[in-house]
Amino acid sequence: MTLECGIRFLTDYLEGDVYFHIQRTGQNLDRCRTQCKLVADMEAHWGELEAIVNQYR
Secondary structure (H helix, E strand, O other), X not given: OHHHHHHHHHHHHHOOOOOOOOOOOOHHHHHHHHHHHXXXXXXXXXXXXXXXXXXXX
């Protein structure tokens, strides 16, 4: 979901910011970058996330 949202922000930015409301130029591109960073962080900590899920399974 995080990556999908980032791709949607990027798509909207490339199409002229017609779907997501923006308050400044480049906001959707910044949103895309933020979502991609979150994905990278999630992947970097994937083992920890798995351990937490397995603990409560």
